[in-house]
Amino acid sequence: MTLIADLAAALGPSHVLTDDDLAKYRHEWTQHYPSNPCAVARPATTAEVAETLRIAARHGVPVVPVSGLTGLVGGAYTDGGLMLSVERLNRIRELRPDARIAIVEAGVVLERLHEAAEAADLYFPLWFGARGSAMIGGVLSTNAGGSNVLRYGSTRSLCLGLEVVLADGRVLNLMSELHKDNSGYDLKQLFIGAEGTLGVITAAVMKLVPRPRAYATATLAARSLPDALVLLNRLREATGGLVEAFEYMSHSYMTRLSEARPDVALPFGGTRHETNILVEIAATAPRDALPDDAGEVPLTGLLQETLATLMEEGAVLDAEIAQTEAQRRAMWHRRELAAEITVARQPTIDTDICLPLDKVAVFLDRIHARLPGYDAGADTLSIAHLGDGNIHFTVFPTRDDPALSDAVIGAVEDEVQALGGSFSAEHGVGLSKKASMKRRKDAVALDVMRAVKAALDPDNRMNPGKIIPE
Amino acid sequence: MTLIADLAAALGPSHVLTDDDLAKYRHEWTQHYPSNPCAVARPATTAEVAETLRIAARHGVPVVPVSGLTGLVGGAYTDGGLMLSVERLNRIRELRPDARIAIVEAGVVLERLHEAAEAADLYFPLWFGARGSAMIGGVLSTNAGGSNVLRYGSTRSLCLGLEVVLADGRVLNLMSELHKDNSGYDLKQLFIGAEGTLGVITAAVMKLVPRPRAYATATLAARSLPDALVLLNRLREATGGLVEAFEYMSHSYMTRLSEARPDVALPFGGTRHETNILVEIAATAPRDALPDDAGEVPLTGLLQETLATLMEEGAVLDAEIAQTEAQRRAMWHRRELAAEITVARQPTIDTDICLPLDKVAVFLDRIHARLPGYDAGADTLSIAHLGDGNIHFTVFPTRDDPALSDAVIGAVEDEVQALGGSFSAEHGVGLSKKASMKRRKDAVALDVMRAVKAALDPDNRMNPGKIIPE
Known part of the structure; x- marks a missing residue:
């Protein structure tokens, strides 16, 4: 047959x-x-x-x-x-609110898990633009990140158990619901982020967290990226770690946004700033979420005070605090148009890099200084999960030239490596970063990956040719 | 030579x-x-x-x-x-407070890292009795747990990067400091918890967290374990996740403690209860830690109120809140004598199991009902990181009989497995739980572990005979 x-x-x-x-x-x-x-x-x-x-x-x-x-x-x-x-493996097998877990199949769309968690007064804290299409299997296989990693970690940290089918059809049952389980090697970690090269993830036990009861959300202009980090640290300290999102949008991002989507209102009455930040703090405890005698959520007051102090110090130039859920959603909409905005104009050279937080500004200075040496007319655009040090730095070259693209990527990697960063933060490697893996990843690490791959998939039939360079 | x-x-x-x-x-x-x-x-x-x-x-x-x-x-x-x-690999290579990381070698004693973090006004949140002797290499190799896992996770979740020497002497450099790094398989996860069977961990990048500014600590007697869980859930909800420790001590533990250490004062004026809990909430944000106008730390007030409500409901029978640091330390001292108390009387049959939180009481009921069938005169003692579902259930049999010991362990494993638990929570497998691995672990998982072991250590020279049953 x-x-x-x-x-x-x-x-x-x-x-x-x-x-x-x-x-x-x-x-x-x-x-x-x-x-x-x-x-x-x-x-x-x-x-x-x-x-x-x-x-x-x-x-x-x-x-x-x-x-x-x-x-x-x-x-x-x-x-x-x-x-x-895996689209037909789409059942939420169980959702147990008291245990704060959901047992989901690989084809469950992320947004469906959001809705199911919310119906149980809980939250599944993995959040990114493609949530209406992305499925749990892909999310796990790429160890997806997004906007809430700052508080809740990447997908890996939200997974308690996994079911995987190996290349030869054997089913590996690692569906633990436990928060402590030291029974041999933690094999699920191998399959998370393996992009399907070691087996097919079919189901997972995912953690749920308390649903935020109130948000304090602002868009602000900082004097510089280092000033923005001062704000981040003060807010994290003052709230005890409740900052969920700290997103950076460059001046050029705002410009492109206004060109591509004139229907979307810009912040600050249209005044453009270099360093635009969307910050969100989420209250999960009643004492943080219940309005006080003045009718104000305590965290909003705290955000307001911190911003006011930093404006006095000159570190923050302007700020708008969301007063309604509609205003909050508008702020997020501006940020979430990033994918649409960056792919709208071609050709692009896009990156997904991670740096120590205090090196983000250094990196951007250095790469902007080097870029004209490759293409004097190139535009750039930066958008970042700044709280994670994760930048999506995009170059729009004046010509579609693979050699130019390689040279620019090489320059980005040089600077990233020199600053202790990674050429791959949250999107995965797939095909697009295999060359970077070969150039930049520890050679022994590559050998160990090859050994693991050969051990689990000796005939190289699971998503061959991805991640690991030949 | x-x-x-x-x-x-x-x-x-x-x-x-x-x-x-x-x-x-x-x-x-x-x-x-x-x-x-x-x-x-x-x-x-x-x-x-x-x-x-x-x-x-x-x-x-x-x-x-x-x-x-x-x-x-x-x-x-x-x-x-x-x-x-690895005792001479004992340097703290770097501690960078702003980045909240410490780069430590494998021979650094845990307590030294605690002290170094504290000197930088930070905290390394891995805490257990043996902290004065345990070293980072062993802590990572066993994915150690302890009393703060509830809030901060096990060792695995505190490690950002790793340096490992493989069986053939090659050095694997995975010393990332990044919170997002999807550059191929996350190999460090393989070595964490591998008990030295895949290579020698020589150094690691460990996360530090804000130092708690104030504690609210209490010892209380609950009417039952389910009542204790109600308290835990209310406190977690009310504080937004600031409960750091929720430790259970059985009646029999208190009895043995008073016998073995008459110098140690028992709680509740000596009145014995079945279900004794040590709970600790830690404030890291100033607004939680600064005394209010009445001179009280807000979290202590919150703990007091919650306990008072549950006493009215009958779920809490008695409670003592630590008013001074000395009282707090005395509460912890009682708990940390557990290791000394349990090994003091021999023979013992000891376990390190994990269960879904709501199954802990069921397990204890079932095993106490079965035990007399094996040894009518056996005593037991239970101490648990209840917030993690991790119980150290110890049996003191009336005779030193390997067959009896095996039978009791088998019975424990039966009940654990039926309730969705694990026979190995935080101590690791080593030699003592190899038989359990063979009996209870998914057969495909064992095969995959063998394949990984053979791929990384083909001559089986790294800590042979541990973890994986033949």
């Missing part, structure tokens, strides 16, 4: 897609890395995933696990491989 | 111990698992660790990494192998 016939017998013919039905799987969200899968298999259960992998093994066909296709690095690319979509 | 001569040439003769100098390395703290190393090597640098491993490889000698020897599971046992003590 052919691969397709075997899969159709196992999953039902309507869940093995070929030809015209492949259209929506051929591209990730970015439209880069167009794929050419031989078919898309859509198993609905862990057992069907296992059977799909056994069939692929028999036919010697590589398997590329996909979920929401919202990745940015070509992780779902294949030329001739079988795509295994 | 002999192994000893080669090592002496590399490290200096005074750092290769044999014969009578081995005495203090022959036993872990428990005096179980007496060892017979062929020698102890004491390298002082990462390069010397690498050279030691290369020499051991040439001579085909197994290597057992050791640090503070405060383990409880036989992880440092060897018969004929070379012990590699």
Whole structure:
């Protein structure tokens, strides 16, 4: 029997897609890395995933696990491989509010988990623009970050247990709900962030946290990035760690935003500043969230006071505090248009780097000084999860030239490495950062990754060619 | 040349111990698992660790990494192998308060890191009785837990970067200081909790947190364990997650404490209760820590109110709030005598299990009901990091009988497994829980562990015979 016939017998013919039905799987969200899968298999259960992998093994066909296709690095690319979509593994198996956990399958859309948690008066604190499409499987496989990492950590820190199907179809059951479990190597850590190269994540036990009862949110202009960090540290200290988001938008981001989306109002009555920050503090405890005698949420007062002090010191130039939920949402909307804004103009050279917090400004100064040496007319745009040191620094070169792009990426990596940073923060490696892995990652670490990959997937059939350079 | 001569040439003769100098390395703290190393090597640098491993490889000698020897599971046992003590890798390489990190070598004693952090007005939030002897290398290799896991997580969640020497002497540099770094598999996770079976941890980047400015601490008697959990949940909710410790001491623990240490005062004027809890809330934000107009720390007031409400409801029977630091220390002293108390009487059958929080009481009921079937005269003692679901349930059998011990452990494991728990929470596996691994761990997980072990240590020379059953 052919691969397709075997899969159709196992999953039902309507869940093995070929030809015209492949259209929506051929591209990730970015439209880069167009794929050419031989078919898309859509198993609905862990057992069907296992059977799909056994069939692929028999036919010697590589398997590329996909979920929401919202990745940015070509992780779902294949030329001739079988795509295994987890979209039908879409059950929230359990949500137990008292235990503060949700047991979810890989095809559950992030936003659905947000809604289910909220219905139980809880919060799943992983938050980014693509939440309406991204699925838990992809989120775990890329160890996704986003805007709340500052307070709650990346996906890895939100996962208690994992179910994985290995390349040969064996099911690895690591579905612990426990906060302490030292029973041998913590294998789930290997699969989180492995981008499907070691197996297919089919389900996970995820942590939920108390739902924020009130937010204090502001958009402000700081005199400089170091001044912004002073503000961040004061707010973290004053609130005892309740700052959830601290997002940086450059002057050029505001300019592009106003060009691309004239319908979106800019802050500060349209006055442009260099260093724009969106800060959000979330109260989960009643004493922080209940309005005081003056009708004000205590954290809003604290934010106001801190901003006022820093304005007196000259470190903050202007600030707007959200007075209503609509104003708060408008502030977030400005920030979340970033993906749309940065891909709207092509060509781009985009990066996803991480630096020690106090090195972000140094990096930007250095790279802006070097850039004209490569392309005198290039524009740039920076947007950052500043509280994590994670910058999305984008260059818009004047010409579409792979050699120029490589040179600029190389310059970015030079500066990042010199400052103790990473060339890959939250999007993953996929295809787009394999060359950087080869150039920048510790050589012994690469050897160990190869050894682990060979141990778990000896025939190199799980998402081959991703992450690890040859 | 002999192994000893080669090592002496590399490290200096005074750092290769044999014969009578081995005495203090022959036993872990428990005096179980007496060892017979062929020698102890004491390298002082990462390069010397690498050279030691290369020499051991040439001579085909197994290597057992050791640090503070405060383990409880036989992880440092060897018969004929070379012990590699990291005690001379004892530098705090850097402590950068602004970045809230410490870069420490594996031989740094935990308490020294506490002191160094405190000197910088910060806190390293890993806290357990053996902190005066335990070293960072061992702490990481066992993913140690302790009393503050409830708020800050286990060792794993406090580690940002790692330096490891592999079995063949290659140095794996994963010393990232970043909070986001998705550059391939997160290999450091493999070595944390691997008990030295995959390589020797030589240094790490550890997170520091704001130093608590004030504590609210109480010892209380709850009507039952479920009532205690109601208290925990109310306090966590009311404080927004500031509960650092929630420790359970059984009636039998208090009885043994009073017998073994009549010098230590018991709570509640000597009245005995079934369910004794030590709870501690820590304020890191000034608004929580600064005394109010009445001279009271807000969190103490909150603790007092919550306890008063629960006393009215009948869920709390009695409570004492620490009014001074001396009273607080006395409360902790009672709790920290647990290790001394439990090993003082032999024979013991000890366990380190974890359960979903709401299953702890069920487990204790069931095991107490079953125990007389094995040994009608056996005593028990329970002490728990209740906030983590982690119980140290100890049985004092009436006879020293390995078959009885196995049967009791088997019964404990049955109940734990039925309730979704783990037979190994925070002490690690070592030798003492290998049989449990074989009986209880997912078979595919064991296979994957064997594959990873073989990939990283193909000659099985790193702490052989630990963790993974044959």
